[in-house]
Amino acid sequence: MASFRLVFALYVGFLVASAYGYGYTQYEITYEGLYNRYAVALLCLIFVEALGTDKAETSVRTQFLEGASTGVALVVAFLKANFFAVGMFGIGAGVLLMPQHRVRWCGLGTAAVISSFLMLWYLNFDEGLTLLRRHLRPTDRITALDFSNPFSFALQQPPPRGDALWWHLNVTFNRQFHPSPQRLLGDATLVMVGQRPPASELPPSICEGVFDLYSSFLGEHFTQVDESPHWRLYRKR
Structure with missing residues (x-):
């Protein structure tokens, strides 16, 4: 009976967690939404396990506790599998994006062709480093309102607390859910703000709207001290 309940709970838990965890496209998933769906899946597992227990031998409280222990174990296992799946998706996404950004495997004896987005991003990053070095102080902490912030690591500066790993509209943030300006x-x-000249090939849609979310706080507490074609640099007052 116990093995039957375990298999049945695993089956139902898989269905529920799959429906709630993967019912949206990758551009609509938010961390808050995933946590809520896993919580619902956990409750379903608990009650499914409790219903499978012999009611004549155990109390409702015991049934609930037994179901909870099994449910927690299964959800933990499912979460581990989910992180593995995310890693595999990341590898696949990288391969999938290569043709879109015109990255080609180079033939023997030929120069590598890395055009458009990737090459421009590297050049713009180097441009940002040049801009920062003109104003950098040993105690500065740098953040960037752009796709990512490679500047702290590149310049061996300690990152500020609360810095974002990367900005991607409707993936890591949206206009409703995002870190507070204070955080x-x-x-x-120092704050680096990315800007796109009219002739730039860099896609603005990935991190579009980041500056709008924090422009008021930036204007109240920071002053623009320098600018380049692709970056604006602000220093705290």
């Missing part, structure tokens, strides 16, 4: 910029002394 994101409160510890930073």
